[in-house]
Amino acid sequence: MTPQEKAGARDDGPEAPDSVGWTRAHSIRLVSAEAPIELELGGSAGPIDVEYETYGTLSPRKENVVFIAHALSGDAHVAGWDKDTPTNGRVWRQRKPGWWDAIVGPGKAIDTKRYFVICPNVLGSCYGTTGPGAVDPKTGKPYGLTFPMVTVGDWVQLHARLLDALGITQVHTVVGGSLGGQQALEMALAYPERVERAVVLAANARLSAQGLAFNAVARYCILNDPNFAGGDYYNQDQGPDAGLAAARMLAHITYLSDEGMHEKFGRRLQDKSEQKAGFGIEFAVESYLDYQARAFVERFDANAYLYITRAMDYYDAAARWGGGNLVEACRRARARTLVVSFDSDWLYPPGDCKDLALALARTGVRVTYADVPSRFGHDSFLVETQKVGRLLRSFLAH
Amino acid sequence: MTPQEKAGARDDGPEAPDSVGWTRAHSIRLVSAEAPIELELGGSAGPIDVEYETYGTLSPRKENVVFIAHALSGDAHVAGWDKDTPTNGRVWRQRKPGWWDAIVGPGKAIDTKRYFVICPNVLGSCYGTTGPGAVDPKTGKPYGLTFPMVTVGDWVQLHARLLDALGITQVHTVVGGSLGGQQALEMALAYPERVERAVVLAANARLSAQGLAFNAVARYCILNDPNFAGGDYYNQDQGPDAGLAAARMLAHITYLSDEGMHEKFGRRLQDKSEQKAGFGIEFAVESYLDYQARAFVERFDANAYLYITRAMDYYDAAARWGGGNLVEACRRARARTLVVSFDSDWLYPPGDCKDLALALARTGVRVTYADVPSRFGHDSFLVETQKVGRLLRSFLAH
Numbered sequence: 001m002t003p004q005e006k007a008g009a010r011d012d013g014p015e016a017p018d019s020v021g022w023t024r025a026h027s028i029r030l031v032s033a034e035a036p037i038e039l040e041l042g043g044s045a046g047p048i049d050v051e052y053e054t055y056g057t058l059s060p061r062k063e064n065v066v067f068i069a070h071a072l073s074g075d076a077h078v079a080g081w082d083k084d085t086p087t088n089g090r091v092w093r094q095r096k097p098g099w100w101d102a103i104v105g106p107g108k109a110i111d112t113k114r115y116f117v118i119c120p121n122v123l124g125s126c127y128g129t130t131g132p133g134a135v136d137p138k139t140g141k142p143y144g145l146t147f148p149m150v151t152v153g154d155w156v157q158l159h160a161r162l163l164d165a166l167g168i169t170q171v172h173t174v175v176g177g178s179l180g181g182q183q184a185l186e187m188a189l190a191y192p193e194r195v196e197r198a199v200v201l202a203a204n205a206r207l208s209a210q211g212l213a214f215n216a217v218a219r220y221c222i223l224n225d226p227n228f229a230g231g232d233y234y235n236q237d238q239g240p241d242a243g244l245a246a247a248r249m250l251a252h253i254t255y256l257s258d259e260g261m262h263e264k265f266g267r268r269l270q271d272k273s274e275q276k277a278g279f280g281i282e283f284a285v286e287s288y289l290d291y292q293a294r295a296f297v298e299r300f301d302a303n304a305y306l307y308i309t310r311a312m313d314y315y316d317a318a319a320r321w322g323g324g325n326l327v328e329a330c331r332r333a334r335a336r337t338l339v340v341s342f343d344s345d346w347l348y349p350p351g352d353c354k355d356l357a358l359a360l361a362r363t364g365v366r367v368t369y370a371d372v373p374s375r376f377g378h379d380s381f382l383v384e385t386q387k388v389g390r391l392l393r394s395f396l397a398h
Numbered sequence: 399m400t401p402q403e404k405a406g407a408r409d410d411g412p413e414a415p416d417s418v419g420w421t422r423a424h425s426i427r428l429v430s431a432e433a434p435i436e437l438e439l440g441g442s443a444g445p446i447d448v449e450y451e452t453y454g455t456l457s458p459r460k461e462n463v464v465f466i467a468h469a470l471s472g473d474a475h476v477a478g479w480d481k482d483t484p485t486n487g488r489v490w491r492q493r494k495p496g497w498w499d500a501i502v503g504p505g506k507a508i509d510t511k512r513y514f515v516i517c518p519n520v521l522g523s524c525y526g527t528t529g530p531g532a533v534d535p536k537t538g539k540p541y542g543l544t545f546p547m548v549t550v551g552d553w554v555q556l557h558a559r560l561l562d563a564l565g566i567t568q569v570h571t572v573v574g575g576s577l578g579g580q581q582a583l584e585m586a587l588a589y590p591e592r593v594e595r596a597v598v599l600a601a602n603a604r605l606s607a608q609g610l611a612f613n614a615v616a617r618y619c620i621l622n623d624p625n626f627a628g629g630d631y632y633n634q635d636q637g638p639d640a641g642l643a644a645a646r647m648l649a650h651i652t653y654l655s656d657e658g659m660h661e662k663f664g665r666r667l668q669d670k671s672e673q674k675a676g677f678g679i680e681f682a683v684e685s686y687l688d689y690q691a692r693a694f695v696e697r698f699d700a701n702a703y704l705y706i707t708r709a710m711d712y713y714d715a716a717a718r719w720g721g722g723n724l725v726e727a728c729r730r731a732r733a734r735t736l737v738v739s740f741d742s743d744w745l746y747p748p749g750d751c752k753d754l755a756l757a758l759a760r761t762g763v764r765v766t767y768a769d770v771p772s773r774f775g776h777d778s779f780l781v782e783t784q785k786v787g788r789l790l791r792s793f794l795a796h
Contacts, residue, residue, distance in 0.1 A: 041675040149675045209659035209683045210651060216684045217647045219677055220691075224640035226624050242622035249615045250648065253608060258747070261607035267714060277439040277547045279617055279704055283711070285607045286614045293618075306677055313681070316665060346744075349656070 013081060013097075018105045020055040020080035020112055023098070025128055027051050030161045033137055037157070041314075043148030047137065050162055051128025052076045052120035055104060056112035062168050066110055066396070067159065068100070068119040069176030069183035072251075072308055073300060075127035078119045079104035079112070102385035109389035110396070115172065120162050122183075124150040124308055126301035133234060133301045145231035150307055152179070152315040156186045160194065173396055174335075175199035177381035178348065179308070182315050185356070189321050192334040199338045199395065201388065202345055202381040204352035205317035205326055205359075211347055214254055215309040218247035222302045231303050244302040245293035252292050257344035257377030261285060317356075326359040336366045338395045340388065342380035343373050368395065411479065411495075416503045418453040418478035418510055421496070423526055425449050428559045431535055435555070439712075441546030445535065448560055449526025450474045450518035453502060454510035460566050464508055464794070465557065466498070466517040467574030467581035470649075470706055471698060473525035476517045477502035477510070500783035507787035508794070513570065518560050520581075522548040522706055524699035531632060531699045543629035548705055550577070550713040554584045558592065568592050571794055572733075575599035575779035576746065577706070580713050583754070587719050590732040597736045597793065599786065600743055600779040602750035603715035603724055603757075609745055612652055613707040616645035620700045629701050642700040643691035650690050655742035655775035659683060715754075724757040734764045736793045738786065740778035741771050766793065 014021045029049050031037050036046025053076045058064070068078050079098040104110045104117055121129040124147065132147040163171070174195055176184040181203025188198040207215075222228060225243030233239040256264075265285035281287050322329030337360050341353035350371045357369035372387050374380040381388060412419045427447050429435050434444025451474045456462065466476050477496040502508045502515055519527040522545065530545040561569070572593050574582040579601025586596040605613075620626060623641030631637040654662075663683035679685050720727030735758050739751035748769045755767035770785050772778040779786060 145677075206665060208656060209663045209665065209681075210654075210656045212663075212665065212681050213647075213651045213659065213683050213687060216681070216687055217644060217651070220640075220647060221619060221644050223677060224644070242618075246615060246619050246622070246644065249611075249618060253611045253615070256608075258606060258608045258744070261611065265607045265610075267604060267607065267610065279543075279621060279708060283607075283610050283614070285611050289611060289614055310677060346656070 018107050019097075019101070020105050023053055023055070023077060023080040023082050025051045025053050025076055025082070027128060028162070028165060030158060030165060037154075039148050040151045040153050041149040045123065045130070045148055045150075048123060048130045048158065049128070049134075050120050050123075050130075050158060052118060052162065053078060053098075055079055055117040056115050058116040058166075058168075063170070063172060064115050065163075065168050065171045065173075066115040066117045067163075067171045067174040067187070068104070068110075068117060069155075069159070069174065069180035069187075070099070070119060070122065071176070071178040071180045072312060073296070073305075074099050074180065075125065076119045076121040076129075077127075078117065099382065103389055103392065109392040110175075115396075118162070118166070120159060122150075122155045122308070123158055124304060124311070126304040131301070132231065132303035132307060142232075142234040144234070144303060147303070147307065149310065151311050152182050152186050153190065153320065155183055155311070156190050159183070159187060160191055163194070170194050170196060173197040173199060175201070175392070176203070177201035178203055178378065179312050181348075181381075182312075182317075185317055186315070186320075188335040188337065189317060189329060189332045192332050195335040197337070197395065198333075198335040199340070199392065200353070200356065201340045202342055202348050202353075202378055204348050204356045205329070206315060206319070207312055208349070208352070211254075212313050214250060214347075215313055218250055219306055219309060221246040221250075222306060225302075228302065231306075233302075240302045241297045244300065244305060245297050247305060248293045248296040248300075249289040252289060254347045255377055255379045257346065257375055259344055260375040260377055263375060264288075326355065327362050330356075330359045330365065331363045333360060333363065333365050336398070337368070338391065339367060339369045340381070340391060341369075341371045342377070342384070343371055344375050345378045345380060347378040416505050417495075417499070418503050421451055421453070421475060421478040421480050423449045423451050423474055423480070425526060426560065426563060428556060428563060435552075437546050438549045438551050439547040443521065443528070443546055443548075446521060446528045446556065447526070447532075448518050448521075448528075448556060450516060450560065451476060451496075453477055453515040454513050456514040456564075456566075461568070461570060462513050463561075463566050463569045463571075464513040464515045465561070465569045465572040465585070466502070466508075466515060467553075467557070467572065467578035467585075468497070468517060468520070469574070469576040469578045470710060471694070471703075472497050472578065473523065474517045474519040474527075475525075476515065497780065501787055501790065507790040508573075513794075516560070516564070518557060520548075520553045520706070521556055522702060522709070524702040529699070530629065530701035530705060540630075540632040542632070542701060545701070545705065547708065549709050550580050550584050551588065551718065553581055553709070554588050557581070557585060558589055561592070568594060571595040571597060573597035573599070573790070574601070576601050576776065577710050579746075579779075580710075580715075583715055584713070584718075586733040586735065587715060587727060587730045590730050593733040595735070595793065596731075596733040597738070597790065598751070598754065599738045600740055600746050600751075600776055602746050602754045603727070604713060604717070605710055606747070606750070609652075610711055612648060612745075613711055616648055617704055617707060619644040619648075620704060623700075626700065629704075631700075638700045639695045642698065642703060643695050645703060646691045646694040646698075647687040650687060652745045653775055653777045655744065655773055657742055658773040658775055661773060662686075724753065725760050728757045728763065729761045731758060731761065731763050734796070735766070736789065737765065737767045738779070738789060739767075739769045740775070740782070741769055742773050743776045743778060745776040
């Protein structure tokens with residue numbers, strides 16, 4: 001499916017009454033070059049500029065904040081339509097609706113008439129927040145692989161700094177799907193006093209061995225692309241496009257379900273008149289992957305993909321906060337929590353999401369768990385906007 | 399796991415009483431240059447040399463033949479130990495037990511004291527049977543991508559020719575797992591009068607959309623490796639090793655189950671003393687994939703991988719024989735059939751295997767279906783030698 005289909009966007013565009021309209025990203029220097037922050041895995045980072053979008057109006061008592069954390073390939077552009085914006089030498093924003101436009105807007109499930117919505121782009125990304133494609137002021141060249149390793153914990157630390165900078169003490173709700181869901185969980189554990197409600201969609205407390213394996217193959221493809229050039233490819237005519245394309249194709253398989261792929265593509269040929277006899281694109285599913293990969297290479301930076309997938313690998317809430325015991329880790333949480341899994345999601349399978357909900361429940365935290373029937377696999381948190389919207393609307397209203 | 403673990407091999411080696419001992423491959427010219435065979439997708443092939451192994455003794459009435467078909471990366475060396483044998487400029491056999499040594503041998507489930515076992519290597523492979531790495535007598539150079547496309551149907555046609563050449567009218571049993579299982583099914587459908595029994599393990603009537611997608615990514619990695627050189631890499635210092643390695647890593651994930659990977663690797667670090675902070679091998683599962691990929695690049699030819707995965711893509715028993723209707727296709731079969739799925743296999747999921755068994759049953763063919771509990775995923779047909787052995791022993795004795 002196209003990003004538009006994913007976002008559940010309609011034809012009515014930014015002028016529609018339930019759209020937040022044309023959006024503009026903000027940028028804030030949260031960390032200076034002079035006072036860099038220490039990162040969890042060693043090394044430090046600074047200066048750090050964070051790009052973020054906001055929708056709605058912050059109430060006088062600042063108690064209406066919904067903080068959204070984006071997933072692996074997402075960005076701060078959650079809702080409304082942005083204009084073409086070059087973000088660095090290689091990656092451009094597209095003129096398109098945000099990735100959760102069907103959920104966020106006036107009168108929508110996350111109602112911008114009521115809530116002040118914030119979504120920052122994560123450290124290490126290629127969408128405006130400082131990352132490996134940014135210029136290192138010490139060398140005057142892009143960081144590349146000299147950029148320090150980042151973690152979900154580092155991101156959440158920066159999220160807290162952003163809230164500080166905006167004078168926000170506490171969020172009404174933090175919400176995210178997939179890697180964004182892990183940020184929501186981490187915020188509830190790292191800053192329990194700042195989080196009233198947390199929504200963890202299609203995510204759990206740590207990636208499985210199978211998930212680690214898929215990320216490893218994806219990075220292998222990027223790292224072994226000759227155009228990767230040790231990460232120092234920003235001034236080349238071509239970056240590691242083939243490697244990044246392979247990584248994205250692979251990831252896309254994990255975002256869909258077997259059942260969903262069967263329904264959508266089956267074994268249909270892309271061009272029925274074409275004789276099957278070669279290694280080109282013949283099946284519809286091959287055409288889909290090729291389309292997704294091409295689009296992704298245009299919009300994402302390979303180094304950012306390395307850094308963000310590694311952060312995804314490393315996150316382990318039980319190890320961070322409970323010495324390996326998830327219930328112990330969850331004892332830190334104070335937030336009322338909604339955990340949502342999708343029954344055809346095999347990247348963050350329902351069983352693990354349920355384990356997270358049970359661990360939270362055992363600590364006395366008020367937790368709601370829903371396993372949503374869907375054939376869209378992991379992508380469900382983006383695609384099942386009606387079902388997800390109903391759950392969010394009800395949870396936020398409590 | 400290592401190939402040795404997979405094959406269930408013990409320490410006792412080729413001298414053990416239940417081993418077929420040291421083996422030697424046979425080679426036979428089944429198709430001459432002067433009389434090439436027409437292939438299903440157009441094009442013709444000839445000369446074709448087929449490499450095969452046999453164990454046991456053909457009975458005077460030639461009614462004790464067990465025909466084994468190998469899977470994607472398999473070869474004719476099913477049982478016993480072979481010696482180092484260069485098969486072409488790039489690929490060597492290793493001194494190792496055959497891939498199903500635990501199943502085939504004197505007194506084993508496929509008892510070579512009773513049965514005459516044949517396993518040929520498929521057309522397009524890199525293990526002795528003519529394939530893209532073989533020298534085209536017309537040019538004096540390796541075929542590379544000028545080799546014609548091959549199908550499961552072409553393989554089975556050659557299997558029948560091999561039987562003809564050995565004077566064998568009918569096989570007692572044809573058996574295979576995965577892509578080998580599809581050859582077993584195809585032999586039962588294409589040559590119903592020649593097959594008394596068929597055993598289809600971890601396979602069904604056609605690959606799913608998800609399976610097509612994984613193969614597409616694997617081929618993408620090979621085709622886009624700069625050392626692929628349009629398939630004409632045999633005289634280079636290096637072939638598309640990185641692409642083939644990525645393909646193999648990816649395939650390995652699909653051969654294991656999530657549960658099995660969790661038990662075997664979990665999120666364990668490969669070297670516990672090592673600080674996590676980079677893109678190298680850190681988790682045990684990464685080390686496993688790396689090991690598997692390196693070993694595979696040493697033993698397999700990238701072009702062969704392209705041809706054989708495409709044959710896997712194209713196979714569709716219902717489309718070939720029943721106008722899209724699997725029951726109609728199965729009406730051709732006369733063989734008593736055993737279909738075995740493994741409950742954690744997600745490459746050829748149990749549901750599809752059961753559908754095949756039900757389709758056969760509806761035509762009146764005597765069919766047995768078993769879904770074997772196992773945590774080893776698709777690999778179960780190689781790894782669960784005791785469970786598979788019991789099923790085979792009982793089925794063959796009927």
